[in-house]
Amino acid sequence: MISLYAGIGAFWQALKDAFVVDLPIGEGFTAVVDFMQTHFDLFFTAIADAISFVADNLTAFFNYLPPQLVFGVLAVLALWRVGWQFALFVLLGLYVVMGMDLWPESMDTLGLVIAATLAALGVGLPLGVAMAKSDLLAAFVRPVLDFMQTLPAFVYLIPAVIFFGTGRVPGTIATVIFSMPPAVRMMNLGIRQVPAENVEAGRAFGCNPLQLLFKVELPLALPSIMAGINQTIMLALSMVVIASMIGAGGLGDPVLAGIQQLRLGTGFEGGLGVVILAIILDRLTQSFAQRSRQRTAISTRLKGFFGRRQDAPGN
């Protein structure tokens, strides 16, 4: 028995010696990054300029807004879309953020999240449409999406720094990469799940491909698209915190300081700020996932006003 075990061991060792070589995957990756850095410099500069323009302006804009206005607008949105309880929560949450003295950081984060989300949706939604239309493209894109989502975020923070230096730009780019997949996936899924008869009806009444997309497929896929957008925003928010490690700024800073200097209180305050922001963004975007026509019916609007939004999205 023991000799059999030893025999298998020896055989395995021989097999390994004969066939397994050291694959230079890490070296290859470095080489690719080096190559791109030297040859696509202009390209990266252009991207960096565009992103920094949007991100800088958005963060500056949110910081420029008087807090009273932010309080007011978010509370009214919450009242209109969700209900009075949630409006109360928004006011309370923002009050807590203010009380923790994290207002500028929160506005930075909000600006970054919105900039990253816009970029992610700008690329992701059309890509999702293309994927739904072409099985071939879908077969190529799906593993790339898996890769983007599962590769630890820190791994592409490094090349982001190499290409774009530190600061808001690489932070935003890393966030875009991390948060884009759900938008692509849900757009693809949503369009593929539009009932075949509705698509046939569209074609039977003489829709051209563009009309079919805008008059039938996108409206019917809306709940699923909105769920994708919601997920993208949530992922962007979580990534923005990590991105503060490369100097993106915002609410990630107190969290990072808390970790690095073992300042429990500071870290917790930063974390709480992120949670409050997350809940506000999540509920608000989710409320838009419901068919917009429910807004038009006075009865449902009243129901919404009194906080009874139990009707399922997409009915």
Next chain:
Amino acid sequence: MSTKLSVEHVYKVFGAHPKRALERIEKGQTKDEIFAATGMTVGVSDACFEVEEGEIFVVMGLSGSGKSTLGRMLNRLIEPTAGSIRIDGQDITRMTRKQLIALRRREISMVFQSFALMPHQNVLENTAFGLAVAGVAREQREQKALAALDAVGLKANAHSYPDELSGGMKQRVGLARALAVDPGILLMDEAFSALDPLIRTEMQDELLRLQSEQARTVVFITHDLDEAMRVGDRIAIMQGGTVVQVGTPEEIVREPANEYVRSFFRGVDVSHVFTAADVARRDQVTVMERPGVSLRAALERLRGHDGSAAVVHDRGGRYQGVVSIDSLIACIDGLGRRDDGHIEDAFINEIEPVSVDTPLTELMTQVAHSPYPVPVVDEGGRYKGTISRATLLHTLDRTDKGAA
């Protein structure tokens, strides 16, 4: 009547190499053989028929018979593999994308089994869908949509949303959407199959009512024979991808092309398919009323033909009455030797003629209770034949035998 739509040798093969399957069909291989050998499915094979302007043409078959595939080839939602489909003489299989889109917007519209309404649009917008796609201005399309909704009795619900409507109402919207574009051909794919029986009958009546107001060319696809018989001017029966019989409901019931067609009548009440004209026979003894035809001559004629009753009509073939041996004898007994009498005196009063288009169902009681065959007359009062208890039983028996 002119031909609106003609389908000529149309084939549809689902699979990687349709041409190869076509070659096998030409060699006489069956659908199953081709599937076993190549994995390709022959959806429709050599379909030929013509649809006349203004008729309801039913394509009927069980699931998998290729009827929906055939229907979808008529507006090229499914591309035919071979053959040609002509609408007003134009071959749509040769049309470019652009022409096809124009055709779908103008000439042929469709009603779907699961309604396929757009949930994000209200009833009015749904109804105006085809017009909106065609680029008709809002005011004009809403006006047309409202007229279409009015025609199906849903004007009041114009601003409701589909999820607020019942199944029958949804399909009325589906129908209105198809009617709003004022199409030359209305394609109805199992349009009433998802509705419960009562509503289904109601919708069939609705269709027939709309058809009586303005006769459209309708291609109606169904798996339900009762429905086919009820709405169809003519029916094409499909089996395994081929059209096995085309004819009026009466023709198909009377002379089913094969065992498969006959098997449809299993459990189907055909008594409402037949009308008095279909079962009336001209084997009854008749007496022509003219000067000189005496009661005695009539009696003689009856006895000579072994009949118990005779139908009396005038020279123009117009029905006058029915006499029997008993009624003739009763009259003759009251006559003098030289008196010829009047044949009208011998008419049996309780026999009422029925009109040719009376359905069999409505005849049954009358025929069953009448001691003599019931005469059938057309609109002009002309005698068309009689229906006896024996004839009636024979008709019902024959259809039952067909079903067994």
